[in-house]
Amino acid sequence: MAPAAAPEEHPTMGVQMFSAGVSACLADIITFPLDTAKVRLQIQGESPTSSGIKYKGVLGTITTLAKTEGPAKLYSGLPAGIQRQISSASLRIGLYETAQEYFAAETDKPPSLGNKILAGLMTGSVAVFVGQPTEVVKVRMQAQSHLHGLKPRYTGTYNAYRIIATKESLSTLWKGTSPNLLRSVIINCTELVTYDLVKDFFVGNKILADDVPCHLLSALIAGFSATLMSSPADVVKTRFINSPPGQYLSVPSCAMSMLTKEGPTAFFKGFMPSFLRLASWNVIMFVCFEQLKRELTKSRQTVDCTT
Incomplete structure (x- = not known):
């Protein structure tokens, strides 16, 4: 008789955080031009002298940027974007399952919807405070233009960190924390909770197996829901972060x-690039995240069995 297969081991917190960070970085690299297009569309109309260029639609914005400022401009701020995913995505996504289990620990039942929402609120909030400086630098790098004789504010990512901290203030690196906190909490709760609920629905009703097609479709639905809910906070966050000192007295005055x-x-x-970016980001991230943590857990299980 063949030996019974070992039960699938639950991924550890370390495996989940590592898988989330790696998957988020990969998703960011692939979808970054969409994020840059989103930022340019969001700040359009903020200042009539910003560049004189009018952006129309997702493809139009990407094409215009590539033609007028060069294809490399589509990836301006990518180092800060990668730093953001390492510092925040690994926390908000990697700790989500651990957090919901913590909130459900006293009930001896699977995590409820309330547990999932609380977990999303907690991990999303922690991730914002840790990763906000990278968000500020990323947005500023994406927004700056060298057209019409405008001198770029920053020559690179690390130059931006230094100039913001020394010429404005260290606290400026946390500028826009409140709208970004609102945006991140909305996205985190909507994105992760919706993904969880949709995936559980498909798997529980035997519509789809817990595999790539299920993860892909769940991620698309979660991406649309998150974009719709977070768009107002996202636009205000981008405008406020990109504004020079004194342009807006506060986040409410900006809104x-x-x-x-x-x-x-x-x-x-910028709703369409926001959706395209978040939906494609979700698909890449969740599919890679599910597969990576599954493979890492299997590898760990194999090592444990052989030792």
């Missing part, structure tokens, strides 16, 4: 200025 000068639709500027 009010957008509303009065540009109307309610301003809060959904």
